[in-house]
Amino acid sequence: MLRRLIAASCSKFPLAYRGLATATTPQVSGLSGARLPNSQSYITPKLHFFNSVTPDGQQIPTYRVLDGVGKVLEGAKEPEIDEVYARRLYEHMQLLPALDTVLYNVQRQGKISFYMTAFGEEATIIGAAAGLKDDDEVLGQYREMGVLLWRGFTIDNVMNQCFGNEEDFCGKGRQMPVHLGSVDHHFHTISSTLGTQIPHAAGVGFALRRDPARRGKNVAACFFGEGAASEGDFHAGLLLASTIPCPTVFIARNNGFAISTPSTEQYYGDGIASRGPGYGIDTVRVDGNDVLAVMSAVGEARRRAAEQGRAVLVECMSYRVGHHSTSDDSFAYRDRAEVEDWKKVDNPIVRFRLYLELKGWWDSTAEQELKTRLRADVMKAFKRAESLPRAEVSEIFTDVYGGEMPWNLKEQRAELAYLLKKYGNTWEPWKTELSRFRNKGEELMKEAK
Amino acid sequence: MFTSTLRKRIPRILNVRFSSSVEPPPAGGHLPSVATSQLLRSTRDTALRTPDLVWVDEGSSETSESLVGGRETRKMNTYQAVRDAMSVALTKDDDAVVFGEDVAFGGVFRCTMGLAEEFGRERVFNTPLTEQGLVGFGIGLAMMGHTAIAEIQFADYIFPAFDQLVNEAAKIRYRSGGQYNCGKLTVRTPTMSVGHGGLYHSQSPEGFFMGVSGLKVVIPRSPIQAKGLLLASIRDPNPVVFMEPKVLYRSAVEQVPIDDYTLPLSRAEILVPGSDLTLLSWGTPLYHCETALHMLSSPAPTLEPHIPTSLRTAKIELIDLRTILPWDVDTVVESVKRTGRLVVVHEAGMTAGAGAEICAEVQKRCFLKLNAPVRRVTGWDTPAGLQFEKFIMPDAIRVLDAIVETLSY
Numbered sequence: 001m002l003r004r005l006i007a008a009s010c011s012k013f014p015l016a017y018r019g020l021a022t023a024t025t026p027q028v029s030g031l032s033g034a035r036l037p038n039s040q041s042y043i044t045p046k047l048h049f050f051n052s053v054t055p056d057g058q059q060i061p062t063y064r065v066l067d068g069v070g071k072v073l074e075g076a077k078e079p080e081i082d083e084v085y086a087r088r089l090y091e092h093m094q095l096l097p098a099l100d101t102v103l104y105n106v107q108r109q110g111k112i113s114f115y116m117t118a119f120g121e122e123a124t125i126i127g128a129a130a131g132l133k134d135d136d137e138v139l140g141q142y143r144e145m146g147v148l149l150w151r152g153f154t155i156d157n158v159m160n161q162c163f164g165n166e167e168d169f170c171g172k173g174r175q176m177p178v179h180l181g182s183v184d185h186h187f188h189t190i191s192s193t194l195g196t197q198i199p200h201a202a203g204v205g206f207a208l209r210r211d212p213a214r215r216g217k218n219v220a221a222c223f224f225g226e227g228a229a230s231e232g233d234f235h236a237g238l239l240l241a242s243t244i245p246c247p248t249v250f251i252a253r254n255n256g257f258a259i260s261t262p263s264t265e266q267y268y269g270d271g272i273a274s275r276g277p278g279y280g281i282d283t284v285r286v287d288g289n290d291v292l293a294v295m296s297a298v299g300e301a302r303r304r305a306a307e308q309g310r311a312v313l314v315e316c317m318s319y320r321v322g323h324h325s326t327s328d329d330s331f332a333y334r335d336r337a338e339v340e341d342w343k344k345v346d347n348p349i350v351r352f353r354l355y356l357e358l359k360g361w362w363d364s365t366a367e368q369e370l371k372t373r374l375r376a377d378v379m380k381a382f383k384r385a386e387s388l389p390r391a392e393v394s395e396i397f398t399d400v401y402g403g404e405m406p407w408n409l410k411e412q413r414a415e416l417a418y419l420l421k422k423y424g425n426t427w428e429p430w431k432t433e434l435s436r437f438r439n440k441g442e443e444l445m446k447e448a449k
Numbered sequence: 450m451f452t453s454t455l456r457k458r459i460p461r462i463l464n465v466r467f468s469s470s471v472e473p474p475p476a477g478g479h480l481p482s483v484a485t486s487q488l489l490r491s492t493r494d495t496a497l498r499t500p501d502l503v504w505v506d507e508g509s510s511e512t513s514e515s516l517v518g519g520r521e522t523r524k525m526n527t528y529q530a531v532r533d534a535m536s537v538a539l540t541k542d543d544d545a546v547v548f549g550e551d552v553a554f555g556g557v558f559r560c561t562m563g564l565a566e567e568f569g570r571e572r573v574f575n576t577p578l579t580e581q582g583l584v585g586f587g588i589g590l591a592m593m594g595h596t597a598i599a600e601i602q603f604a605d606y607i608f609p610a611f612d613q614l615v616n617e618a619a620k621i622r623y624r625s626g627g628q629y630n631c632g633k634l635t636v637r638t639p640t641m642s643v644g645h646g647g648l649y650h651s652q653s654p655e656g657f658f659m660g661v662s663g664l665k666v667v668i669p670r671s672p673i674q675a676k677g678l679l680l681a682s683i684r685d686p687n688p689v690v691f692m693e694p695k696v697l698y699r700s701a702v703e704q705v706p707i708d709d710y711t712l713p714l715s716r717a718e719i720l721v722p723g724s725d726l727t728l729l730s731w732g733t734p735l736y737h738c739e740t741a742l743h744m745l746s747s748p749a750p751t752l753e754p755h756i757p758t759s760l761r762t763a764k765i766e767l768i769d770l771r772t773i774l775p776w777d778v779d780t781v782v783e784s785v786k787r788t789g790r791l792v793v794v795h796e797a798g799m800t801a802g803a804g805a806e807i808c809a810e811v812q813k814r815c816f817l818k819l820n821a822p823v824r825r826v827t828g829w830d831t832p833a834g835l836q837f838e839k840f841i842m843p844d845a846i847r848v849l850d851a852i853v854e855t856l857s858y
Contacts, residue, residue: 137593172626181625188592189625193616199582200617203589203597210544210571210595220589232609236582243577244586399627400662402686406715406775409662 053274060273062317063297064287068346070354079296083361089130089291090356091370093122093349096146098374099155100322102382103162103177107326111386112162114177118143120289120321121255123348126150127294128251128316132221132302136249137204139188139197140223142178143253147223151185155377159385166391166438172399173390194228198237198250202311205246209309219305220248221298227258229272241311242279249301250281250313253288255320260333276313288316289348292355318348393420393434393441414447421448482740482845483700488720489671493522496704499673500718505680505709522704527697530672530705531560531637534679535598537709539568542596545683547573549583549600549637557602558639558698584610584636588618591631591688598683604640604692605649611657618688619663632686637679639695640668641733641796642833642842650695651833651842653732653797655773658690659806665689665714666773668732672703677712678771685714694732717777719784723766726856727784729807730794731770734843738767738794741848756849760856773803781807782814789820790858792851796842799827821858826851 035041054060065076072078081089100117107115118125121143129150132138138147145158157170161180164173170181170189181189188197188204201222208214228234229252241248252272256263269275276283282304286297294316301312319342323330330339356362397405397413405413420441424430434441483489490496497520504520525533538545547561547568553575555562565573576583580601587597601607607614614636622630642651658666665687669675675693682689720735721742730738742765748756766784770776785791791811793804804825811823826843833841 139589169626169628171624174626175624179624181628183628189621189629191617191620191624193612196585196613196617199585199613200589200592202582203586203591204593205589206586207590207593207595210546211593232579232581233585233613236577236579236585239577239579240582240586244574399623401775402622402630402632407778408775 052270053277059270060283060285062285062287063293064290065292065296066290066351066355068351070351070356070358072355077296079292079299081292083359086356086359086361089126089295090349090352090362091374092126092129092146092150093291093352094370095149095155095374096122096125097349098371098378099145099158102375102378103158104322104326106162106382107177112177114326115162116142116178116325117322118146120319120342120348121253122146123291123352124253124288124294124316124318127288127291128221128223128298128314130291130295131298131300132249133218135186136218136302137186137188137201137208137220138223139201139204139220140190141194141197141225141228141253142190142192143225144223145178145180148180148182148185148187151187153180153182153185153187155381156384157182159381160388163385163388164390165385165388167385167388168391172395174395195224195231195233195237198222198224198228198231198233199240200237201248201250202237202241202244202246205241205248205305205311206244209247216306216309218247219302220246221251221302222248223251223253225258226252226254226256226263226272227261227266229275230258230266238275238279238281238311238313242281245310247305247309248311249298249305250276250311251298252313252315253318254315255288255318257320257324257330257334259324259328260330262334271315271317273313273315276315279311279313281311281313283313283315285315285317288318289346289351291348291352319346389438390436392439392443393437394444413444414449417444417448421445482736483697486701486736486739488735488739489701489703490673491702491704493704496522496673496706499677499706499712501713501716502673502677502706503711503713505711521707523707524702525672525676525705526699526702527669527672527675527693528558528560528562528699530676530703531679531693531698532562532564533705533707534676534683535561535564536567537676537680538596538598538683539564539572541709544594544633545572545596545598546590547598547600548576548586550578550602551575552600556600558695560637560693560698561600580606580609581613584613585617587634587636588613588621588631588688591634592621592629594633596633596683597631597635599634599636601636601638603650603652603695604638604654605652607636607638607654607690610636614658614664614688614690615661619661622687623663630686631688633683634688635679635683635691636689637691637693639698640692641694641696642838643696644838645835646833646838647835648832651796651838653692653795653828655690655692655731655795656797656802656805659774659803661774663687664774666692667714667771668692668694668773669771670694670732670735670769671697671701672705674712674769674771676705677710678714680709681711681714684711689714692732696733712771715772715775715777717771717780718769719766719780720769721765721767723764723788725763725765725788726790726792726852727766727768727781727788728792728794728848728852729768729770729781731773732796734794734796734848735767735769737843737845738848740845741852742767744845744849745852752849756853757857760853763852763856765852770807776807778810778814782811785811785815786818789815789818790855791815791819791823792826792848792855793823794826794843794848794851796828798830799825800830802827821855824851824855 125146129147160167162177205220273285552561587599590597808823
């Protein structure tokens with residue numbers, strides 16, 4: 001019955017040796033050979049504390065391919081991409097701010113209830129999407145709409161979800177805007193609860209490993225911010241994926257802020273990457289403003305995860321240029337100048353555009369054409385989504401349970417039907433609201449006794 | 450992949466386990482009534498005629514009323530029946546896996562004994578000690594269409610996974626517009642008091658889950674019930690929290706059909722028919738209720754002064770609710786309309802316990818039929834103080850007293 005005690009004694013048994021992380025231990029000549037049953041550790045007579053995962057005490061380096069003016073760094077391996085693919089990357093990076101700008105303003109006008117932009121993280125998101133296979137299972141936090149767009153999710157789909165209209169197949173208008181999801185695009189539906197998707201991703205990875213059709217071919221990819229990494233579910237998810245183990249690529253978007261909390265108040269260690277080795281997970285830190293570096297790092301991470309059936313951690317360093325959400329004014333906790341400076345000093349879109357121009361694949365005419373086209377596409381989808389009614393009111397009660405609807409929901413559905421029939425055409429707040437739904441609640445009123 | 454190192458761990462862990470006092474109390478040690486309970490089915494014939502039982506055979510849909518010939522039963526206690534159910538599930542469903550803390554060596558209550566050896570470490574495996582993690586892991590598996598049978602070692606430790614169960618498991622189907630679900634997740638967990646469990650090996654948290662629409666909560670009372678309800682839970686298209694009364698793991702013994710069968714969820718069972726009072730409970734306290742009924746009809750001399758002669762022939766209807774969410778309102782209400790009186794018994798504290806929900810609904814539906822206030826016999830609104838358990842948990846005398854008071858109202 002003394003479960004905790006028993007469990008503690010259980011953990012003293014040796015785990016499978018993974019050959020990881022031990023290289024960072026300072027070499028102390030000592031009593032080699034004598035070991036404790038739960039580790040591969042050498043015994044040493046010297047009292048030595050350590051607080052870094054790198055042997056020299058420096059922070060974990062950041063992998064980068066392109067410098068600030070779009071040139072390939074000396075010694076860096078340029079990914080083999082052609083002009084068509086490079087333009088596709090760039091166009092998707094530009095699509096994010098095109099959508100964000102319109103939807104942000106639409107929220108400001110009160111036409112949608114909420115929105116979250118991805119300003120400053122375009123390279124992280126599109127680079128990661130490009131590094132994954134389109135049928136890898138993605139579990140996101142909420143700022144990863146670009147992954148869906150990369151996979152062919154349409155602008156109409158985005159608008160329909162944000163407006164919660166009758167064509168919102170992501171959630172039938174039940175969830176807040178940007179809570180996207182699509183089985184066809186292997187993108188698990190977003191929920192607001194931070195970090196909960198991290199242990200899910202371990203389970204999804206394990207399911208892929210158990211599926212003969214997908215074993216060694218697909219991975220689970222899990223996105224989260226550096227703030228979410230403080231949740232217990234982060235610890236649990238990485239721990240499970242490493243011990244069981246599961247082919248899961250964890251992608252941390254370290255953009256410096258969790259709402260108002262700067263990362264200096266989120267952790268004291270060396271970011272999120274330093275935690276990976278503690279779990280026995282292959283880890284890399286990458287410049288999240290460099291789309292080619294992110295693409296290469298995530299591509300290599302997914303290759304390792306798929307081949308080894310094990311977890312990999314990628315930390316992408318960027319800066320959240322936009323407000324946390326439409327409910328947040330970030331200038332309450334950071335200087336406007338700081339943000340403006342950052343946009344100029346290191347803008348992921350500009351950096352990649354300079355690379356394209358050096359290659360001769362892009363110019364200002366193409367830039368102007370793209371921006372005009374994207375803006376037109378977004379506005380067209382916005383106007384269409386805005387004009388559509390919401391789903392039927394009766395969808396309130398469906399999908400709570402699979403199989404037969406329980407009696408309490410049946411009764412409550414009937415009670416709402418009765419109340420709508422009684423007051424729906426006279427009680428102004430309901431009358432106005434009903435006019436926004438397909439059938440205006442009539443499917444329920446018809447059933448009312 | 451699982452390494453040979455992991456396999457080598459087993460015998461060493463076994464040594465640790467068996468040298469420690471992790472075993473449940475001896476059969477009947479803390480619940481004398483279970484050993485002789487009439488609620489348990491001790492013969493093959495009665496076991497095969499368990500009400501509502503549905504055989505699950507390839508190409509067959511017979512109920513227990515037909516096709517009992519040729520069916521076999523075996524004497525099992527509750528943990529063996531739970532193990533048997535998981536063995537059936539693993540045999541018939543290649544996508545089924547069983548995992549949790551210490552399940553690989555057989556589990557601290559032996560419910561997974563031999564499963565790892567039989568089905569392999571890829572399908573029956575230990576997780577690190579993280580309840581939020583292992584439930585989240587199960588949700589991920591279930592979202593991919595795999596059958597995830599997770600174990601939380603004690604229901605007392607389900608709370609770290611409360612967020613995963615309430616905000617995630619229960620809402621995935623709804624929030625995704627039906628695109629995703631984790632209906633193939635079942636979370637098993639030992640529940641209720643065990644005589645000496647103190648604060649954290651005694652709890653009955655079913656009430657906390659009663660308002661979590663999207664989840665199902667099931668509690669069996671016996672080996673036959675455990676197997677049939679667990680198989681139904683595993684196959685139900687919704688996430689299910691399956692709570693196993695741990696004091697019954699070894700003490701409750703029945704003949705259990707060895708074939709695959711299920712018992713229906715969301716359906717209560719009338720164990721003893723009656724017409725004067727409805728006594729409703731689930732799990733362990735059902736046996737206290739049974740004892741109380743005996744004491745009512747033939748009280749010991751010391752109790753005789755407390756039980757008016759006129760009440761001794763009262764016919765009490767005893768109902769096992771079995772599924773806490775969504776609960777079987779029809780059976781309960783139909784019973785109370787006949788009897789006019791209701792006593793609900795559960796181990797969890799009274800305030801906002803499952804009994805509160807049931808009594809409110811019954812009061813609404815049976816207002817004109819009630820001859821006495823609906824009454825709850827529950828644990829006090831205190832934690833389960835170790836040395837005080839006898840006075841905290843509802844036992845036969847408290848149930849008896851409530852019956853007498855309600856009948857004489």
